[in-house]
Amino acid sequence: MRSRIVVIGGGAAGFFGAITCAEANPTAEVILLEKTSKLLAKVLVSGGGRCNVTHNCFLPGPLAQHYPRGAKHLKEAFKAFGARETVTWFEQRGVKLKTEADGRMFPVTDSSQTIADCLLQQARKAGVTIKTGVGVTAITTDTTTAQFILRLSNGSEIKADKVLVCTGGNPKTTGYDWLRELGHPIQEPVPSLFTFNVPGNPLKDLMGISVPQAKVRIAGQKLEYEGPLLITHWGYSGPAVLKLSAWGARIFHDQNYSFTALINWIPTYTEESLREQLQHYRQVHPKKVVSSNPLFNLPQRLWKALATIAEIPVDIIWAELPAKNTNKLVEALLRMAVDVKGKTTFKEEFVTCGGIDLAQVNMKTMESRLHPGLYFAGEVLDIDGITGGFNFQSAWTTGYLAGTAMASHL
Incomplete structure (x- = not known):
């Protein structure tokens, strides 16, 4: 039996986590679920349709200082995968980035479609199964097999050995209720940017x-x-x-x-x-x-x-x-x-501060301290950066750490 990884959320963090895991462990079955019909929606509209991928700030300490929430925890994370690694990752996959006068980094094509296409192509190349129109309404544990049971929006269920939650920020506190049921404390969401x-x-x-x-x-x-x-x-x-x-x-x-x-x-x-x-x-x-x-x-x-x-x-x-x-x-x-x-x-910026309390997450692996095998990445966490490519950078970083950890712990 192949180990099954389910990634919930088809945004930047979800794709990065799924790709990283599938590339690091080709024997795993990696399934990505997106509740809407659109994949990478925020990637496509960000930066006025150009996608501000990251920021030209390659030292972990200074980079972490651009995060009103999460700075202390991200400093170590950026040592493992920071802005320099992001630039290298995309360039090795055929996407060159350029730096503008204010430090923001964009694809040289000035098109967010370039970033979305790269992520979609790499996911398919790595063997990730992508399903749209499928949301997750609850996560429980099978006490017999220690697997996770995911209740889906269409009424069916799917089992997984490991789960990565990348559902993004939610402006309404009720959007986190299904995660509260797991016992994870939530920092109340409020608008940022x-x-x-x-x-x-x-x-x-x-x-x-x-x-x-x-x-x-x-x-x-x-x-x-x-x-x-x-x-x-x-x-x-x-x-x-x-x-x-x-x-x-x-x-x-x-x-x-x-x-x-x-x-x-x-x-x-x-x-x-x-x-x-x-x-x-x-x-x-x-x-x-x-x-x-x-x-x-x-x-x-x-x-x-x-x-x-x-x-x-x-x-x-x-x-x-x-x-x-x-x-x-x-x-x-x-x-x-x-x-x-x-x-x-502000325009297409819709960042929310709040989310999963970082105290209950191992920031080296992004694994839940309450439920081994459950991981978080992206804006679902109580992490947010100022404008300038920092929110995408935290998505790439946390997605990479989660994907790497899931692949190595199977």
């Missing part, structure tokens, strides 16, 4: 304008993040906001997504150096109109809007600018306050 809604946004007419470097800080919290910032018709987006939303996911959820954000448009300046620079400009260009001559490489429309917030008359020159307006301009540049009321999912 979202943009800020600001109904009374003073800059709403500037939608589409971005700055390459801004710092967003949350009033009353130690939370802050620096990076590109985009003004939208509903509020603010861009990496600075998205990454901040990941680090503050649970805090923002507890605050019902109602808080004050402070935007620093020129984070390279301190208040002292900013005042010195403004004073110097005033001395050199006393007759220039304040609102129509932007400083600090800020877009003209943004500078004009910040001048308006500082209550600076449209025709006043630097020589005649009152101190109180200078003070208000300093505030607008370094600490522009906006009241956030709600969130919006």
Whole structure:
């Protein structure tokens, strides 16, 4: 009798786990079950259809620092299979990756279909049996044979010697009930990677304008993040906001997504150096109109809007600018306050923090500490990264570790 491995979930982690296991132990029967009719759905839509495979960060320690949840556990895991191994894995299978200026890595084809095709081809080549439209509603154990019994959505059952759960994150806590029945504690799911809604946004007419470097800080919290910032018709987006939303996911959820954000448009300046620079400009260009001559490489429309917030008359020159307006301009540049009321999912990003508590998982093998032979990989775990290819990297890593362990423990 061949040993049977069943992988639940046809996403990145599921495919990687199934392929790794089948390649490492060709005698095993590996079956992959996907409850929907679509395989690798998230791979296909991610990165605007280009698939942000991983990030150009090849040291395990620095790579792990990009995960608001799971960093400590992933550091060791990345030593076994990190971003460098991911690049090598795909290149050895005919898919070359390229690095963009911000460190994100994509296939040179700029098409996520390339990644999906590679995974499908490797799965078939390794002998993985793929079944779509088949979900799993419960997992129990056959006390006689010590095998797992999987109850399927079509009413039938299938037995397995080992099971890998890769069902992804679920925004609803009830989505984890079938795993709770196994005794696995669940960290409650809350959204991560979202943009800020600001109904009374003073800059709403500037939608589409971005700055390459801004710092967003949350009033009353130690939370802050620096990076590109985009003004939208509903509020603010861009990496600075998205990454901040990941680090503050649970805090923002507890605050019902109602808080004050402070935007620093020129984070390279301190208040002292900013005042010195403004004073110097005033001395050199006393007759220039304040609102129509932007400083600090800020877009003209943004500078004009910040001048308006500082209550600076449209025709006043630097020589005649009152101190109180200078003070208000300093505030607008370094600490522009906006009241956030709600969130919006960012494009195709739909990351949820929460899931299987990592304390009950052996992170070297991804095996359950409660049920030997049961494994987890991907977003079903309480692991999530900031935007930039990090969530796929944790899927490849945990899928690889689980696949390797299952193959060697048969």
